Amino acid sequence: MEENTVRDVEAGSETGGEDALVGNINKLMVSPPGYAGIPRKGHLVFDACFESGNLGHVDYISDFEFDLFIRPDTCNPRFRLWFNFTVENVRETQQQRRLDLLTITNSENVSPEKEKKLVFLTARVHPGESPASFVCQGVIDFLVGQHPVAQILRDHVIFKIVPMLNPDGVYLGNYRCSLMGFDLNRHWQDPSPWAHPTLHAVKQLIVQMNQDPMVSLEFYIDVHAHSTMLNGFMYGNVFEDKERVQRQAVFPRLLCQNAPDFSFSNTSFNRDVVKAGTGRRFLGGLLDDTSYCYTLEVSFYSYMTAGSTAPVPYSEEAYMKLGRNVARTFQDYYKLNIIKDNRPNQIQSPDVELQTGNSYAGKGVGVGKNTSDREKERNQSVRH
DSSP: OEEEEEEEOOTTOOTTGGGOOSSOOOSEEEOOTTOOSSOOTTOEEEEOOSTTOOEEEEEEEETTEEEEEEOOBTTBTTOOOSOOOEEEOSOBOTTSOBOEEEEEEEGGGGOTTSOEEEEEEEEOSSTTOTHHHHHHHHHHHHHTSOOHHHHHHHHHEEEEEESOSOHHHHHHTOSSOOTTSOOGGGOSSSOOTTTSHHHHHHHHHHHHHHTOTTEEEEEEEEEEEESSOOSEEEEEEOOSOHHHHHHHTHHHHHHHHHOTTBOSTTOEEEOOGGGTTSHHHHHHHHSOTTOEEEEEEEESSEEOOTTOSSOEEOOHHHHHHHHHHHHHHHHHHHTOTTSOOSSOOOOOOOOOOOOSSSEEEOOOOSSTTSSOHHHHHHHTTOOO
């Protein structure tokens, strides 16, 4: 898995003067502390020895995390800009493709002594669901941008994003499966490092972070596209703890208020046995009761807003806008009201109607009546 860390760097900082050396990292192998053997599969090799390269040095943090430092201009540490470097990646697919991992946060959040709120997002486990990539792109673009909400989120939350969990399947043009014919979203319980290498690597990383007492892994969201239903909506889990059930419904309701194309009435919570191997179901049972795991679905086709009678076809921009609204909703969820925005930040947490049995759904809110109950029941069995 290749991890690229995006962190805020204070403009004009005088820090790092001791790093103002001539030259850059040149084929540096970064291996675990104390390891002195030849490079093995899984060890990263960094290189910035080319025109405009400016990677100064690399610190090993863990098997899945490295600190990367910009080399400032020689003899003038006030000037530094972004990273230019190459990576020979840590995890490859069966066809030798990269598994990318992005980390987006403020650099202060990665201090070992500081407790961290963490949001983990994945997309394209089903390679044919290309709208998921546009939604994911919208999340990334917003979080790395200069919008005040994005800056506040980076100050308080660490976002880890795997934009493409099934790169081989995407390259091959598969609709649902990996190179070897596996539906990876049914193998979270026991992924094989040989048959499901990308899934195995991501699961290991999530387990490692969940065991870190300084990390609070609060959200896992797996982004998909849906072939029959309209709008964006979510699948969540069912718990015996009614208070946890109520808390789990807060984020989808907030998203419904932020995104006119998101439907809370289509959002459902279940413990369907056939979904036991999905990321949403497996991680919902693995993580503690302060964590919330969702499948975020978006229609291949169109959406209907409240009060409308005609569906609006989705475009690439509309998918990315949904992604931006997903990112903005984290500010509302965490109530990070440090800035003044052009919309209200305080949102009442509405009630959720529970139904007996193994699943429940929310009553219509916002765009809650844009799809008939009969259509929803007919499509509820569609796989995700």
